[in-house]
Each structure stands twice: as C-alpha cells, then as structure tokens.
Amino acid sequence: MPLNDLIKEYIKMKNYEKNPKLGYELAAELKRLGIDNPIKAGMDQEVVSQSVHSLLSALGIACDDESIQKTPDRVARFFTDELFYGLNYDNFPKITFNHNSYGYNEPVISRNISFKSTCEHHLVTISGKAFVAYMPKDRVIGLSKINRIVDFFARRPQVQERATLQIFHALKYILQTDDIAVMIRATHHCITMRGVSDQNVDNITYQFGGKFGEPVMKKEFLDLAKDKE
Numbered sequence: 001m002p003l004n005d006l007i008k009e010y011i012k013m014k015n016y017e018k019n020p021k022l023g024y025e026l027a028a029e030l031k032r033l034g035i036d037n038p039i040k041a042g043m044d045q046e047v048v049s050q051s052v053h054s055l056l057s058a059l060g061i062a063c064d065d066e067s068i069q070k071t072p073d074r075v076a077r078f079f080t081d082e083l084f085y086g087l088n089y090d091n092f093p094k095i096t097f098n099h100n101s102y103g104y105n106e107p108v109i110s111r112n113i114s115f116k117s118t119c120e121h122h123l124v125t126i127s128g129k130a131f132v133a134y135m136p137k138d139r140v141i142g143l144s145k146i147n148r149i150v151d152f153f154a155r156r157p158q159v160q161e162r163a164t165l166q167i168f169h170a171l172k173y174i175l176q177t178d179d180i181a182v183m184i185r186a187t188h189h190c191i192t193m194r195g196v197s198d199q200n201v202d203n204i205t206y207q208f209g210g211k212f213g214e215p216v217m218k219k220e221f222l223d224l225a226k227d228k229e
C-alpha cells in the first residue's frame with residue numbers, strides 16, 4: 001500500500017466517530033452480567049510512562065541510552081491510545097443503523113474479522129479472527145461497525161472467553177435481539193513463545209443466542225466459519 005494510503009488509513013482509524021454514552025451504557029450492562037474487565041480507574045499516560053521506565057530499569061537497561069530514551073513515552077502513548085484504547089468507554093464507536101425496509105430476515109454473517117489483543121496473564125499478543133452473525137429485526141447495523149466492536153473489546157488486556165462474551169452481549173444490547181452468534185479463533189503468543197512452545201495450537205471459543213442455539217443453525221454457522229481458513 002502506498003505511504004499516502006497508509007497515512008489516510010491511520011487517520012481514519014484514529015478519527016472514527018465515537019459514542020461514549022452508548023459505551024457507558026454497555027459498561028453498566030457488562031458489569032451487571034459480571035463480564036466486564038476489572039477496570040478500576042482511568043488511564044494515566046504519564047504514570048504509564050514512568051512505570052515503563054521503572055520496568056526497563058528493573059530489567060537492568062540503561063534508560064538514558066540514546067536508543068531507549070524515548071521508549072517510555074512512546075510505549076505509554078501506544079498503550080493508552082492504541083493497544084488498550086478499549087479500556088476507556090469514551091472510545092466506544094458510534095454505531096450506525098439502516099432501517100430493514102427490505103425485510104431481510106436471514107442471518108447476516110461477518111467472517112474472518114482480524115483482530116489483535118493482549119493476554120492479560122502475560123501481556124503478550126493474541127491474534128485471531130472473529131466470526132459474528134445476527135438475525136436482523138427492524139434494523140441492520142452498518143457492517144464495518146461489527147469490526148469496530150470486535151476491535152474495541154480486543155484492545156484490552158484480555159482472556160479470550162471474556163472477550164467472546166463481551167462482544168456477544170454488546171451486540172445483543174445494541175441490536176436488541178437474542179439471535180446472535182460469536183466465534184473466536186485465536187493464537188496466543190504466550191503459548192507459542194513460552195512454556196509448552198506449541199506453534200500450531202489455536203483456541204476456539206463461542207457463544208450462541210436465540211435461534212443460533214438451535215442445532216441446525218449452530219452447525220450452519222460453524223460450517224461457514226470453518227469454510228474460509
């Protein structure tokens with residue numbers, strides 16, 4: 001991709017429209033269900049920077065080295081603005097809908113939504129694909145918004161099971177229907193890099209609601225999710 005396009009993509013990614021009100025409604029809903037992350041306070045970029053400095057020093061690294069001097073600030077910006085922006089419900093994306101005037105009432109399925117997350121036990125990358133389906137009622141969601149919702153909940157220190165449930169319940173709340181399916185297939189780099197060092201393992205989690213809980217629908221969804229590797 002030419003550099004100009006990359007810059008445009010980046011600006012688009014940073015400047016997406018947000019809906020904090022919806023974000024905090026969802027926060028309350030996820031708390032009620034006991035599935036929100038253990039978030040205790042807002043993020044403080046300056047304290048994160050100081051902490052990264054302490055961490056590097058504790059590892060025996062000379063933080064005044066020319067190459068490393070700016071690392072604490074750089075990492076702090078990266079953590080708060082990108083890697084963990086989903087900890088802040090002010091960043092929840094604005095969701096757009098279209099009226100389902102055409103009466104489409106079969107599943108809408110988004111496959112292979114790529115995401116990157118971070119394992120909260122080792123702070124190492126989890127990379128994977130999400131498969132999401134819903135049955136529209138009166139309104140259909142803008143398709144790219146499903147990617148945004150997946151990305152928002154991925155951008156936290158996470159465990160895959162909880163992320164699956166958060167995406168499921170966020171969609172259930174937003175679309176006001178039980179007919180939702182979410183499946184995540186992911187590689188945990190803490191498994192590939194340490195301990196058992198298995199390079200091939202991936203982990204699958206899913207949650208089905210409403211009509212997707214019926215065996216025929218469940219099978220159709222899982223087959224479609226398997227179809228495209």
Ligand SMILES: [Zn+2]
Binds near residue numbers: 119188
């Ligand atoms: Zn881990």
